Amino acid sequence: MALDDPTPHRRVGLEDVARMAGVSRSTASRALVDDPRISEPTRDAVKAAAVELRYVPNAAARGLRARRTRILGLLIPDLSDPFHGQIAASFEQEALAGGYRVIVGTGMQDATLERDVLRVFTEQAVDGIAVVSGVMTIDEARSHARPDRMIFVLPDQRLMGPDTGLAKPSLILTDDASGVEAIVDHLVETGRRDIAYVGSGGLVSSTVRREAVERALKKHGIAHRTDRYPSPDDGWLTPAPTAALIAADLPEALICYDDMLALALMDALRVLGVRVPDDVAVVGFDGIPFAEMSNPRLTTVVTPLTELGRLAASSLVDAIRSGQLPEAVVLPVELAIRESTRSRASQAAGGAAHD
């Protein structure tokens, strides 16, 4: 049995394969990659020997000489939330399909940690890097590694430096602004005018969304107080206290930074006796699976997460192969209207309980 194999024979190397096939290392190496210079019988013999010996090439040695590791680095804030987890999962799958391994580094929205991760990627000599969200600016990230061979996935437009326009290459964005606009339009159409935004402080993405809300409201001629529900300058909102603030000064509709926050707030509001959507309509952002299973189901802007990860990986791989910087892409988002924004009028018709 393999478990208590008495022969801890050292790892078999190309040397061993070559010897068994009766050829040199060079020939063995070439045979394994189907170099046309090697005759068929020889090639077969080598391959047979490789299988026989259960030969597994050493990636380090190969990468050293070939100057190409076939590893991608994925810098992402956190794997534990479904939003980023989904992106990471699809990125990893697509990368693997393209013949690349993935090293993940979680940056936890911390600039120092993110820099460390980039350094690790450099040490590992990754062939390409994808930066998802994060807090450092694109320009800083670019200064830490080869700017080509990097791609930035900004589902929420964080990172955007001051002068960073949509036209810059290597960016994969989602059209948050129009998502926000769709939300506001929907809320206004269903009769809400007292609309508030609530989101964590410190994150660029939250600021971006807040501003988009303000613009959209202005379009409808509605005023909006930015500081209605103050949030800490850095860090995440705690649902219960925030819900208390909201309950004390109840708007007609609440636009939340993301689905997680929306779901947490709906829960906290329920404890306070505030009904959704009867007392207040609630909207999220992201479109995570749980937004579809909440009670009431959450109206939200669905971001194509899988597409985002897949596209990031394939664009990056293309960039590596071609040597060209990947083009900028803005992915469309879609408003999913669900129970949490049902208007009083449609409640009778769109009740929850029937097929």
Place this chain on the structure above:
Amino acid sequence: MALDDPTPHRRVGLEDVARMAGVSRSTASRALVDDPRISEPTRDAVKAAAVELRYVPNAAARGLRARRTRILGLLIPDLSDPFHGQIAASFEQEALAGGYRVIVGTGMQDATLERDVLRVFTEQAVDGIAVVSGVMTIDEARSHARPDRMIFVLPDQRLMGPDTGLAKPSLILTDDASGVEAIVDHLVETGRRDIAYVGSGGLVSSTVRREAVERALKKHGIAHRTDRYPSPDDGWLTPAPTAALIAADLPEALICYDDMLALALMDALRVLGVRVPDDVAVVGFDGIPFAEMSNPRLTTVVTPLTELGRLAASSLVDAIRSGQLPEAVVLPVELAIRESTRSRASQAAGGAAHD
């Protein structure tokens, strides 16, 4: 500006650092790792040069010679669900803290894919491997790589080969059986006797839980039909059709394979007009964050996910350092009683909507 740096000077190597410091590569190498044989002035000079040149060592070269890559492989079914995402996140963090990088490979509960991932890990010459869940047996996994330097995390006791007892080393388990027992005890205490289990087919873990349910029911002298809600032999349940089956033959309580399924079923049942917990109590398993925010909040068995990932990483690192196989550990789980199993009696007192 770094972006359009006209000098694409090749990567700086140890050679360059040594030259700038006026020493040999050997000395430079030793100075950087604080070898006591190197004098302080020399050491400082080398370090200064390294910083000045922004030297980043090449992990491939180092790993090749040192026969140690400081990389761990994490084989996990899927990163996109919060359950495994949480484990992966804490594993990665702990590994990083211990000086190890992590390559993730998602196995998607597919044996072939899992084998591929193990091969990739071998190619990368990882120092250790953690296998989380998965479908291949422990013994098979062990045959694909060095059995020491592997650790198995089985939050749900999948993988267990026929003769695999809890005493085997390198296992991190959770005490699912007692979790299930706690569930059943709680349900019986709150007056339910018609208790059903529903879970995906094909997964060992689901079978384990189903059997645990049966044992616990038997303890209470309650009969149980295993095939009450048939599930496909392989693959996941689709919530809507399953909910229809359940609604047509409503038990007093429903124990679900995991939280995801429970939440999905609660949603589907709501559409059918079935009320939880009034018409049927629902219990999940795992303790993902969303189980605490659902309406009604889900009673579930809370698995220490973060602890699981952290422990896996630290045990693995210890095993690598010491050369000893890590000990088996069984982590306790905890029943979190929430709204979804509220009994009719306690409903008056524990109503949802007031402070």
Place this chain on the structure above:
DNA sequence: ACCGTCCCTGCAATCGGTTGCGCACTGGGA
């Protein structure tokens, strides 16, 4: 002035593949 110790460094081998270049052998044409 000579020799033995320490210290501090450098030489060179090594890890395990990849790859430029050239050699040996075969066969056909003159």
Place this chain on the structure above:
DNA sequence: TCCCAGTGCGCAACCGATTGCAGGGACGGT
């Protein structure tokens, strides 16, 4: 019979670090 092109392989350098071993220099003892 001799030459030359073509085919199939092997030699050896190389990637960028780590590390065993030995050598050079300073210094103290006699």
